[in-house]
Amino acid sequence: MNETTSTSPSATQMSPTTLERSRVDTDPRKRRRLFALGALIVATLTIFLVRVLLGDFTFTITDAVRIVLGEQIDVSGANYVLMESKLPRAVAALVGGALFGAAGAAMQSLVRNPLASPDVLGISLGSSTAAVFCVTLLGWSGWPILFVAVLGGFAVSGVILALAKGQTARMILVGIAMAAGLQSVIQWILLKSNAFQAQDAMVWLAGSVSDVTWPEIARLAGIGLPMLVVLAVLAHRLRVLELGRPLAVGLGVPDGATRAFVFVTVVLGIAVATSVCGPVAFVALLAGPIARRLMGRTSIVAAALVGASITIAGDYVGAYLIPGGGKLPVGVITGLAGAPVLAWLLVASQRGRSKGTR
Template sequence: MTLARPTTATRPDTGAAETVRRARRGPRRHHRRLVAGLVLVLVGAFAARVLLGDYTVTVPDFLRILGGAQIPGASYIVMESKLPRAVLAVLVGIAFGVGGAIFQTTLRNPLASPDIIGVSLGASAAAVSAIALAGWSGWPVSAAAVLGALAVAVAVRAVAGDHGGFRLVLAGIGLAAAMQSVIQYVFTRVDEYDVQLVLRWLTGSVNGVAWQSIALLAVALAVLLPATAWAARSLRATELGDDTAAGLGVGRHRTDVLMLLGVLLVAVGVAAAGPVAFVAFLSGPIARALNRGRTTLLAAGLVGAVIVLAGDYAGAYAFDDLNLPVGVVTGAFGAPFLLWLLARGRTGRRAG
């Protein structure tokens, strides 16, 4: 009489698990390659902005200038004009790119960018009022711009309530129109000596900004960007909507914190360079398209930096005897994109 051999436990099917792992690795590898490619493009745009133009600088001379060497003419042009404009363009582009992507992703509406719903105009209105009516200058004007952006964001959120979509966009457009009226009124009261400064707050420019202001922006981003990266861990759940996010354990307070960080990023960018038009609006959709439809704040920041650098270079050298602010250039390219988006009817993933 023979005994039956004991049966072994059935091994789990590892094929399905391996398929899932491969499906996850694919987008991650693509994202890494995308970020690496955007970094290379950003480095190239930065080098072109600093080394090329009406006055070209060789790489060895640039390195010598950074090391403290004094080259007649070149040292002043690089350290007081080209380099600060390039550094500020990168920082402002990152702030606008990440902030705009947060708005569009969290609110699930590509029109819900700081340019459209009035956050940028709120900062500009507060700064212009501080200059023309209060006679302020320097960091108090920047502080007023940040407070103005926060005030408009809170007002838009209060009017829209718990709804996103069209209601929030319409509330933002209404407040943006009100802020534009404030700016136009204040502009009629501005002193002729402050006209150029006020125009900078209306169009957006990275020209003529002191290194101290650039350092303050860098410090602000050094605080806000890591906080944003921490808060954005729940971004994928937030994209699915408030009800679904709540079912996955992501509370409303996390979305509010992320939105607050987005407002602050846009506010400090406006405080440093003015409302550079449509950078926050363009960066997110471009980064999403490059990332095969997936949201990526990192790529959005890099795209924003490239847009501001390229726009500043084009404004400075594309037209003979004409130096255009970067906000004029980005506005010229952003407006057709907005019209195309409206024509396609892609006003949101879900009407609110």
């Protein structure tokens, strides 16, 4: 007599796709990434609120909301302090830092080297040089500064690509050499400008959000936020490209087109952020490795959150926590924090090459 084996309909009807999704949903690595991403969101929001509400002039959340909605409160000068100083600085640091972080992580993933960030390669400095020249010597302002910053970033990028010839190590060396040359050009520009222009330019070149205006923030957000969305959408392709060109092509990712599109987006994002916030040092370099350590893989969204948190926190530290009452631009604080990390990355990359040759 033949025995029939009863099977559960749910088991027989479960497709491979459903099984794969079920395994992914219980993947501890995915849970860890979701937890890390949630923690980064909470941390960024907390740091943003601290920057807006605390300091030499404190606000309650209720009063801040009332002022943002247009209501005048009784405390003298409170509306001006929040809407013209604290809030614009925090928003500029949030969006600009997110752009620096996302662009840096995308460039590092594209080149597959943690040192290949836009600030180390000199792309940020190319945008800065063009902007400083037009502001101090030509007297330009507004949208033209954004355009020349973009042109400066693309000009430096073109020289780097032409001289590097696709070699990562050579690209970094060429970028460092370009940055050194551009520093000399900036010094020449400052010598040609008057004392007041030179002082303002030096503060901006250090990386500063102290004098940002709402029109500048609108320009930063209007162009920068779409760049963030594009890079976040392309994050999966970037992770595939990290596996190498043959495997990426085999998985259906167009290598050349993707690299070109990401590179253009990175340069645009860096130029927009630099034109408003100045070349905030090391944020693009730090955000990617920190996000990768937290997420276990390349994550543009996480890098953007890390970059925003670093920039906002650096601005708060520079404004309120320096002994002696001095106020430092955010770029000085991030530079002090980033210098040892850069040294660590150099040592780590050297150790990696040494192990690979054994």
